[in-house]
Amino acid sequence: MDWGEIFGPGALVVLLSSSVAFAMPTALAAVGETVVERAGILNLGVEGMLLSGALASFLVAYYAKSVALGALAGIAIGVGLGALMAFLSVTLGTEQIINGIAIVLLAQGITAFTFEELFGGEEQPTIGGIADVDIPLLHEIPGVGPVLFEQNVLFYISVALAIAVALLLTRTRFGLSVRAVGESPAAADAAAVSVARTRWLALLIGGGMAGMGGAVLVLGQLNLFETNVSAGRGWIAVALVIFGRWNPLLVLGGAFVFGFTDALQIRVQAVSGGIASTVPTEIFAALPYVVTLIVMVAATVWAGRDAQPGALGAPFRKGVSA
Amino acid sequence: MELSVAMSGVVKRFGAVQALAGVDLELRPGEIHALLGENGAGKTTLMNVLYGMFSPDAGAISVGGREVNFRSPHDAIAAGVGMVHQHFKLVPTLTVAENMVLGQRGGPLLRRRELAAVSARLRALADRYGLDVDPDARVWQLSVGEQQRVEILRALYRDARILVLDEPTATLTPPETQRLFPKLRALAAEGASIVFITHHLEDVIEWADRITVLRRGERVGTLKPADSSAEDLARMMVGRDVRLMRVVAGEAPTAGEGRALRQRESAAPVLEVEGLQARGDRGTTALHDVSFSVAPGEILAIAGVEGNGQPELEEAVFGLRAPEAGTVTLDGRDVTRCEPAERMRLGMGLVPSDRYRRGLIRELSVAENLALDRLGRPPFGTELRLDRQAIAKHAADLIERFSIQVSGPEQLAGTLSGGNAQRLVLARTLSRELRCLVAAQPTRGLDVGAIEFVWEQLAAARDCGVAILLISTDLDEVMSMADRCCVMYRGGLVADWSRERLDREKVGLAMGGASNGGPPRAAAAAEGPV
Numbered sequence: 001m002d003w004g005e006i007f008g009p010g011a012l013v014v015l016l017s018s019s020v021a022f023a024m025p026t027a028l029a030a031v032g033e034t035v036v037e038r039a040g041i042l043n044l045g046v047e048g049m050l051l052s053g054a055l056a057s058f059l060v061a062y063y064a065k066s067v068a069l070g071a072l073a074g075i076a077i078g079v080g081l082g083a084l085m086a087f088l089s090v091t092l093g094t095e096q097i098i099n100g101i102a103i104v105l106l107a108q109g110i111t112a113f114t115f116e117e118l119f120g121g122e123e124q125p126t127i128g129g130i131a132d133v134d135i136p137l138l139h140e141i142p143g144v145g146p147v148l149f150e151q152n153v154l155f156y157i158s159v160a161l162a163i164a165v166a167l168l169l170t171r172t173r174f175g176l177s178v179r180a181v182g183e184s185p186a187a188a189d190a191a192a193v194s195v196a197r198t199r200w201l202a203l204l205i206g207g208g209m210a211g212m213g214g215a216v217l218v219l220g221q222l223n224l225f226e227t228n229v230s231a232g233r234g235w236i237a238v239a240l241v242i243f244g245r246w247n248p249l250l251v252l253g254g255a256f257v258f259g260f261t262d263a264l265q266i267r268v269q270a271v272s273g274g275i276a277s278t279v280p281t282e283i284f285a286a287l288p289y290v291v292t293l294i295v296m297v298a299a300t301v302w303a304g305r306d307a308q309p310g311a312l313g314a315p316f317r318k319g320v321s322a
Numbered sequence: 323m324e325l326s327v328a329m330s331g332v333v334k335r336f337g338a339v340q341a342l343a344g345v346d347l348e349l350r351p352g353e354i355h356a357l358l359g360e361n362g363a364g365k366t367t368l369m370n371v372l373y374g375m376f377s378p379d380a381g382a383i384s385v386g387g388r389e390v391n392f393r394s395p396h397d398a399i400a401a402g403v404g405m406v407h408q409h410f411k412l413v414p415t416l417t418v419a420e421n422m423v424l425g426q427r428g429g430p431l432l433r434r435r436e437l438a439a440v441s442a443r444l445r446a447l448a449d450r451y452g453l454d455v456d457p458d459a460r461v462w463q464l465s466v467g468e469q470q471r472v473e474i475l476r477a478l479y480r481d482a483r484i485l486v487l488d489e490p491t492a493t494l495t496p497p498e499t500q501r502l503f504p505k506l507r508a509l510a511a512e513g514a515s516i517v518f519i520t521h522h523l524e525d526v527i528e529w530a531d532r533i534t535v536l537r538r539g540e541r542v543g544t545l546k547p548a549d550s551s552a553e554d555l556a557r558m559m560v561g562r563d564v565r566l567m568r569v570v571a572g573e574a575p576t577a578g579e580g581r582a583l584r585q586r587e588s589a590a591p592v593l594e595v596e597g598l599q600a601r602g603d604r605g606t607t608a609l610h611d612v613s614f615s616v617a618p619g620e621i622l623a624i625a626g627v628e629g630n631g632q633p634e635l636e637e638a639v640f641g642l643r644a645p646e647a648g649t650v651t652l653d654g655r656d657v658t659r660c661e662p663a664e665r666m667r668l669g670m671g672l673v674p675s676d677r678y679r680r681g682l683i684r685e686l687s688v689a690e691n692l693a694l695d696r697l698g699r700p701p702f703g704t705e706l707r708l709d710r711q712a713i714a715k716h717a718a719d720l721i722e723r724f725s726i727q728v729s730g731p732e733q734l735a736g737t738l739s740g741g742n743a744q745r746l747v748l749a750r751t752l753s754r755e756l757r758c759l760v761a762a763q764p765t766r767g768l769d770v771g772a773i774e775f776v777w778e779q780l781a782a783a784r785d786c787g788v789a790i791l792l793i794s795t796d797l798d799e800v801m802s803m804a805d806r807c808c809v810m811y812r813g814g815l816v817a818d819w820s821r822e823r824l825d826r827e828k829v830g831l832a833m834g835g836a837s838n839g840g841p842p843r844a845a846a847a848a849e850g851p852v
Binding site for chain 1: 394395396399407410411412413414415416420421423424425428429430431432
């Protein structure tokens with residue numbers, strides 16, 4: 001097979017351009033989950049929020065013929081599931097791991113059922129893609145321009161959102177509360193920070209980001225919905241947060257490793273028709289997950305130091321530990 | 323003179339337990355007031371009521387002459403009440419300045435400029451009261467004494483006029499204590515009222531202007547230190563004469579004298595630790611080249627201020643934490659790689675510092691906990707069958723021998739008070755064939771009666787020839803129990819004194835890092851990398 005078709009000058013730009021685009025759904029979900037975990041909540045429901053966001057945005061975009069409304073619907077359903085997780089885990093203080101898994105199972109069931117009810121037996125419904133927008137001047141920068149500045153609107157919004165949320169942790173009063181609440185809720189409580197309120201807000205943000213991730217996957221990338229379309233990206237997001245050592249920028253970097261391998265395997269499959277006949281496509285499809293995990297595990301081993309928020313996964317009950 | 327705080331007839335119940343049964347307390351501006359009492363006397367509860375953490379069931383509180391009804395610490399802070407908790411309420415991963423900003427109102431953005439202004443104000447306050455702290459340091463990097471200064475600074479930062487300190491000297495070295503009180507005195511001189519909770523008679527006699535003694539939720543009396551002796555105060559506190567108080571009051575220690583010293587010196591050590599090195603939970607080196615040995619019938623005390631590697635030492639010696647280097651030898655046998663179960667089989671026992679987490683299982687009954695280390699083995703049954711009768715009989719026996727206060731052997735261990743929980747742990751550990759006992763902070767948080775009991779049990783085990791490693795941050799405990807004493811500082815041992823050369827002042831200095839008096843090898847270790 002001809003590697004020039006993948007890594008040649010022109011081809012490389014195409015590869016990198018799709019890498020960053022493919023990374024976005026995971027990146028959004030993972031950055032959102034970083035905020036949630038820094039607040040001390042282990043939300044394993046990300047996959048479910050991503051999947052629900054994907055279906056909601058697809059349905060709204062399909063029937064209302066509006067990408068913007070579709071994206072909003074994706075965010076809204078994510079926020080809704082974030083609220084459900086917050087009610088169960090923060091207000092009721094029940095087991096977070098169970099709640100998260102329940103949300104995934106619930107979302108998988110409901111999305112499959114709804115999609116089947118509406119479109120079962122019909123031809124695969126699709127929605128129109130969205131046009132790429134070239135950012136004036138910037139897109140002319142050789143190499144970088146075509147990769148970063150000839151993408152669709154959702155991509156730009158996602159990047160802005162991911163960076164904003166990453167900065168939220170370090171540069172805002174709310175971010176300070178999030179870090180405090182996740183590390184030692186009792187100390188935060190004594191400093192008159194509402195642990196419950198901070199964790200609720202973090203989960204609403206995290207849910208919204210995951211829902212937005214689903215919307216970007218469907219509206220900006222695939223232009224269709226199918227059962228289990230998120231294909232484990234939510235789980236990868238949870239893993240990225242851990243291996244990214246709860247640092248939003250490292251987490252973002254991990255998401256791009258995932259996006260790159262994803263784009264690469266699709267490219268390799270497309271280019272090497274011959275290999276595809278002997279190597280099962282499932283191997284290619286598994287590649288991004290395997291590579292991402294290997295890279296991030298290596299990063300963790302290399303970093304060594306424990307960066308996990310002190311109170312991750314532990315419910316806080318005011319006044320109990322006086 | 324107008325009172326800064328007047329609390330009268332304060333009542334507080336927790337379920338069936340009456341923590342405060344109508345307590346009066348008056349604070350004057352410019353005074354240092356000590357609140358003295360045993361654990362469970364209601365000292366902390368009373369102060370938590372003043373700080374708005376608990377609302378009283380009855381009684382009236384006025385601050386600065388005005389009747390108040392605090393619903394949260396927020397209200398109390400606004401009225402000028404600040405509190406320094408025994409377990410500091412600081413977020414370890416944040417900087418000192420960030421901890422000050424936390425929970426304060428302001429715009430959504432956290433600007434560098436704002437943090438810089440906070441740092442500047444902190445520096446000014448720190449200079450004024452001699453509370454030197456780096457505002458930009460992260461809290462987990464600070465020593466316990468520094469963290470306490472941060473807490474005091476936070477109260478001052480919030481313009482507190484009434485400062486409550488809960489057990490301020492419990493985690494400090496004696497030199498740090500000597501530095502703390504003059505600073506509090508300076509604060510009081512500016513008109514602030516200072517209350518400190520304690521059960522250390524020394525602190526009270528030396529530093530308080532007035533003393534209020536509480537016992538079982540009631541005020542026994544308020545007096546001046548000049549009008550009372552340590553013995554009087556102890557009696558007021560406990561309600562009876564207490565033998566231990568002689569030690570606390572600074573008289574000659576009672577334990578350990580005139581026993582078979584010569585025999586100990588000739589006997590081969592039971593426990594030998596050589597070059598032990600281990601990392602803490604955060605990945606930093608917590609133990610650095612730790613070496614010592616304990617002979618049969620000897621208590622080696624490891625003194626030191628909290629946060630200098632004590633939990634890591636406890637865990638590494640017992641096999642709960644894998645060391646990076648070094649060996650642990652038990653009766654000449656290398657057990658460095660042995661599981662705790664294997665060490666226990668060879669005669670090692672542990673009284674863990676965290677007795678509710680490591681010492682017992684809260685959800686199991688007292689009887690089950692008493693047989694926990696032998697469950698599934700004779701005489702308590704086999705791996706497939708528990709012999710309930712044998713477990714119950716064993717429990718009844720130990721409950722009586724160690725006078726554990728329980729409603730019955732089926733009571734859940736999690737409901738035991740601190741003293742009874744420790745009796746349970748001791749009963750289980752000491753009822754086995756023991757060669758070597760690691761006792762970590764065995765009396766932390768216990769009241770005087772329970773401390774007396776624990777010390778007696780340790781001394782009895784020692785007299786039976788058990789080698790005891792006593793890891794303790796309590797200097798009184800070290801002074802009264804140690805046959806030999808090392809001081810732990812920043813993960814290394816910095817001194818090794820025999821009982822005859824043991825001197826309270828020298829130990830205190832070494833705990834603070836001044837390594838004079840120690841042998842040269844140990845002193846060098848203190849300067850090693852941390």
